[in-house]
Amino acid sequence: MAGTSTAPEDRGGDMSQDDRPDAATTAFLTHRNLLFTVAYELLGSAADAEDVLQETWLRWAGVDLGAVRDQRAYLVRIATRQALSRLRALGRRKESYVGPWLPEPLLTTPDVAEDVELADSVSMAMLLVLETLQPTERAVFVLREVFDLDYDEIAEAVGKSTVAVRQIAHRARAHVAARRPRGVVSQAESRDALRAFQRAVRTGDLQRLLDVLAPDVVLLTDGGGIKRAALAPVVGADRVVAWLDRIPAMVSMEPVQVNGHPALIVRQDGEIETVIAVRVDDGLITGLYAVRNPEKLSHMERETALRR
Incomplete structure (x- = not known):
């Protein structure tokens, strides 16, 4: 990574x-x-x-x-x-925290995207599911389901008995299964949806934007109380389009791999303004995750600067 x-x-x-x-x-x-x-x-x-x-x-x-x-x-x-x-x-x-909390976006390399299980585990959608677990549950789930550590190793890591860890793993697995994104979306499908989204936003074609969004799409914006952002989830294609219509025309959008999946870096005057990640189901965008908090973008700024 x-x-x-x-x-x-x-x-x-x-x-x-x-x-x-x-x-x-x-x-x-x-x-x-x-x-x-x-x-x-x-x-x-x-x-x-x-x-x-x-x-x-x-x-x-x-x-x-x-x-x-x-x-x-x-x-x-x-x-x-x-x-x-x-x-x-x-x-x-x-x-x-002021408004929705989103994970800090992480610029990832192509090999992460090729590892489907790893890409799924670090996706914005999955990390938000992991946020609903208690700390020890989260650790047990990650070490077991993502990294396939044996129960004895996990028990040592979290300071619990092996029997307790097995019970925690079972509980965490059921919790995640009930909330995780539906199915695995191909990189190509995500890129296509994101490309259509990018064109629609750039051209201001609201109908094209509506065509790529699921009717019940959810937009989460994380400004951390520093940058302008919606203080609650924006739900529904019409409301999301109205919010996205505020994006200034002079910004640039750069396709990148973030958290193992296609995403966009939005720049204004050369500096990262927002990182937008998406969740795609059945060819439509069902989740938009816009990280605007500058404190969460400084790492991304350094990483992209190194790649120029």
Whole structure:
């Protein structure tokens, strides 16, 4: 996945005299993408996931590697516990959040889109479903269903018994199944719907826009109280079109891969104004997720700048 900066790489890590990474750094770098993805799926924030990686590295650097039987499991355990602690604190902050809360959009590479299960698990729609789980349920679900860790490993990571973890996994699986998006939508289908949406918005063709939106489409806009956004979900094609009609004509729209799926970066005067992700069912857009909070776009700004 994109956006996986970590302490050893950013700070140089501990190097031996011949400039080769030491054993702790090598192990961390080997598993850092996994650790970042675990943290991001638990937190819905690339910035917080990077902080978890930093905390994980600081703890890992002090571990006696000779006493570690499985380095990957040990690192996942550290990262999960750090993420859970942060997730509980975030939960309290979200209670006072202004308007709808959306995950921080994450610029992803083509290989993520090719992994259908991973792309589904980090999609905006799925991350919003995960938001409805309790922190421990979310961790158990992600570690089991996304990363296929065995129950004993998960029990170590979340500090529960294996029996309890099995029960939590069953409960979380049923909860997610009742709320997750219907079926798996192909990348091509999503791109086609998004391309039609982009043309309709750019040309101001309201009828074409209505044609690509499902009648019960839902628009969620996250301005975080900083940027103008709807303070409640906008429901229904007519209402969504009226809201989208406010997009200034001078903005540019760049197709990208965000959270494993086609999306649009909306720029004004060269700076990212909004990131729009979509959910598509049966060829129509049923969900629009517009992230406008500048605090959630700074990571995306850095990532896109690096790719230019």
